[in-house]
Amino acid sequence: GGAMSFLKRFPPPAEGVRHQQPDTEAVLAGRTLGAGTLYIAESRLSWLENSGVGFSLDYPTISLHAVSRDLSAYPWEHLYVMVNAKFEEEETKEAPMAEGEEEEEDSDDDVEPIAEFRFVPSDKSALEAMFSAMCECQALHPDPDDEDSDNDYEGEEYDVEARELEQGDIPSFYTYEEGLSHLTAEGQATLERLEGMLAQSVSSQYNMAGVRTEDSIREFEDGMEVDIAPVVAGQFEDAEVDH
Amino acid sequence: MEVSHSVKERTIAENSLVILLQGLCGHVTTVDLRDESTATGRVTNVDAFMNVRLAEVTFTDRQGTVSHLDELFVTGRNIRYVHIPDEVDIRATIEQQLQAIHRVRYFGGRNKGRKEFPRSKHK
Numbered sequence: 001g002g003a004m005s006f007l008k009r010f011p012p013p014a015e016g017v018r019h020q021q022p023d024t025e026a027v028l029a030g031r032t033l034g035a036g037t038l039y040i041a042e043s044r045l046s047w048l049e050n051s052g053v054g055f056s057l058d059y060p061t062i063s064l065h066a067v068s069r070d071l072s073a074y075p076w077e078h079l080y081v082m083v084n085a086k087f088e089e090e091e092t093k094e095a096p097m098a099e100g101e102e103e104e105e106d107s108d109d110d111v112e113p114i115a116e117f118r119f120v121p122s123d124k125s126a127l128e129a130m131f132s133a134m135c136e137c138q139a140l141h142p143d144p145d146d147e148d149s150d151n152d153y154e155g156e157e158y159d160v161e162a163r164e165l166e167q168g169d170i171p172s173f174y175t176y177e178e179g180l181s182h183l184t185a186e187g188q189a190t191l192e193r194l195e196g197m198l199a200q201s202v203s204s205q206y207n208m209a210g211v212r213t214e215d216s217i218r219e220f221e222d223g224m225e226v227d228i229a230p231v232v233a234g235q236f237e238d239a240e241v242d243h
Numbered sequence: 244m245e246v247s248h249s250v251k252e253r254t255i256a257e258n259s260l261v262i263l264l265q266g267l268c269g270h271v272t273t274v275d276l277r278d279e280s281t282a283t284g285r286v287t288n289v290d291a292f293m294n295v296r297l298a299e300v301t302f303t304d305r306q307g308t309v310s311h312l313d314e315l316f317v318t319g320r321n322i323r324y325v326h327i328p329d330e331v332d333i334r335a336t337i338e339q340q341l342q343a344i345h346r347v348r349y350f351g352g353r354n355k356g357r358k359e360f361p362r363s364k365h366k
Contacts, residue, residue: 061274064317066300073310080312085319100335112278127313135296135316142292 016042019133059141086113252291266336275324293319
């Protein structure tokens with residue numbers, strides 16, 4: 001028989017690997033490719049046989065993936081991945097085919113090609129984690145060709161989100177001017193009271209980033225907690241606030 | 244009812260019918276795929292890009308072969324239709340989802356704002 005011609009040698013992904021599952025068999029259209037390691041990385045899905053050859057799949061080509069535990073359908077629990085692409089299997093002999101038609105091929109040239117992969121881990125309990133990691137990575141690759149949706153949402157909301165991301169895990173908060181303009185009269189009064197107390201307090205008790213200790217939270221029952229939640233500039237503009 | 248943590252995704256959802264699909268979480272429904280296979284299962288998540296996650300799925304491939312999958316994730320791009328179950332009140336579902344988004348966005352009320360905070364202590 002011939003080798004699977006799409007298998008190549010490449011180093012395992014080093015970055016953004018959300019999940020890695022060793023001792024995993026890869027099966028294409030019912031044919032085993034051997035045992036190896038599955039790498040679920042943010043950029044692509046890769047599988048490398050223990051010998052060092054393998055293949056990668058780009059998320060935009062993956063139509064769906066699933067956890068299959070139905071042993072009557074396939075004898076081992078596995079991660080099923082359906083890909084919108086053609087993968088060559090064994091190199092067929094150069095038999096002349098009439099008119100370029102392929103026998104036993106139930107898909108026309110118009111219909112999109114489908115390749116079915118199964119990844120069978122020796123550790124079945126890992127399937128949940130493998131599935132979830134793939135969901136997360138898929139979500140990182142939304143369809144760029146999406147004609148239906150007009151996702152050009154301009155405006156302040158996006159700028160704020162970008163700023164939030166830049167700040168890492170520090171929650172974003174209003175600058176003084178922005179925040180002040182969005183407070184109601186009650187809110188402003190509360191803010192002044194809090195600032196007054198901050199000025200008086202021992203510095204270690206309160207954190208300027210808005211972190212509160214249990215005591216301070218109890219004390220400021222009705223405080224506008226402007227510093228903790230990630231707030232969006234402009235989000236109060238048409239709020240109907242009942243106080 | 245779950246609302247995305249992403250400002251952008253909430254805005255996309257609010258401005259498209261994806262918001263209706265997000266309201267189907269917990270319901271059993273059928274999704275028709277572009278290649279004419281179908282998947283029937285309980286909706287566990289729909290994101291702003293219409294990626295749908297289903298649990299306890301009966302999957303019928305384009306040849307008609309039926310199999311059962313514990314969990315299925317299908318990309319929005321590959322979905323042709325999502326059936327809305329009869330018991331779902333479409334208008335009410337959309338309104339509930341919009342309210343959920345607005346609760347997240349406009350946390351001006353006293354106690355509502357407090358519930359939004361995942362943790363009161365930072366490290």
